[in-house]
Amino acid sequence: MSYVPPGTGWPDDPAAPDTPVAHSAEGVRELAAASRTLGELTARESVCRACPRLVEWREEVATVRRRAFAEETYWGRPVAGWGEESPRLLIVGLAPAAHGGNRTGRIFTGDRSGDWLFASLYRTGFAVQETSVHAGDGQRLVGARMLASVRCAPPANKPLPEEKAACYPWLQREIELVADSVRVVVALGGYAWQAMWPALKDAGYGLPRSRPPFGHGVEVPVAYGESQVTLIGCYHPSQQNTFTGRVTAQMLDDIFHRAANIVK
Numbered sequence: 570m571s572y573v574p575p576g577t578g579w580p581d582d583p584a585a586p587d588t589p590v591a592h593s594a595e596g597v598r599e600l601a602a603a604s605r606t607l608g609e610l611t612a613r614e615s616v617c618r619a620c621p622r623l624v625e626w627r628e629e630v631a632t633v634r635r636r637a638f639a640e641e642t643y644w645g646r647p648v649a650g651w652g653e654e655s656p657r658l659l660i661v662g663l664a665p666a667a668h669g670g671n672r673t674g675r676i677f678t679g680d681r682s683g684d685w686l687f688a689s690l691y692r693t694g695f696a697v698q699e700t701s702v703h704a705g706d707g708q709r710l711v712g713a714r715m716l717a718s719v720r721c722a723p724p725a726n727k728p729l730p731e732e733k734a735a736c737y738p739w740l741q742r743e744i745e746l747v748a749d750s751v752r753v754v755v756a757l758g759g760y761a762w763q764a765m766w767p768a769l770k771d772a773g774y775g776l777p778r779s780r781p782p783f784g785h786g787v788e789v790p791v792a793y794g795e796s797q798v799t800l801i802g803c804y805h806p807s808q809q810n811t812f813t814g815r816v817t818a819q820m821l822d823d824i825f826h827r828a829a830n831i832v833k
Contacts, residue, residue: 676717737767806821
């Protein structure tokens with residue numbers, strides 16, 4: 570088996586053997602719209618098979634594996650949103666890493682980007698542990714939730730436009746289900762910044778007429794009903810960005826300290 574079958578005991582697996590599966594973009598739209606709770610939504614996200622190229626890639630990676638993880642079982646499925654059900658902070662990235670979330674079953678977990686991100690979330694009070702290595706490791710987000718714009722690991726970390734579009738209803742519905750409590754949205758990287766704009770609008774947020782350019786520390790005030798919400802841009806803690814110094818630990822901490830001050 571090139572992926573973990575739902576309901577077989579993987580820690581925090583949201584799905585069961587009878588969870589409905591989307592096999593097309595239309596199926597995603599129907600199942601996302603019909604999801605009444607986060608539990609239903611994340612279960613359906615985690616078994617999606619709507620994009621043939623992504624399904625083939627994530628399962629091939631789970632079968633071939635990287636040498637360092639050759640003895641491990643890979644998750645090999647879409648990686649659902651994770652964290653509190655009524656978060657004050659929402660953290661959005663691009664997609665799971667092939668040997669990170671696609672291996673561990675949890676977003677930003679088991680790769681270098683996650684090492685930097687969770688260390689910062691721990692220092693700023695949004696996580697209970699400094700590291701996040703695998704589903705079921707005791708890590709827990711505090712007042713926060715994280716998700717990816719695309720739920721499957723893509724080849725070369727580059728999802729195709731039609732794959733982004735197919736996955737969009739999962740993103741939009743998840744944002745909609747947590748909107749009542751969210752006061753800060755942190756977009757990790759330029760694509761997450763772009764993806765959040767229509768997703769927030771379709772989830773019922775009031776946005777400025779034009780989208781400001783992405784940048785580290787850029788803040789945009791938006792609204793959800795009577796509630797004020799702040800969208801913040803943050804450079805992605807990718808290996809390239811951290812190795813070159815484009816992103817430092819202090820830069821990440823500054824973003825999440827700012828978020829913590831807003832959500833108090």
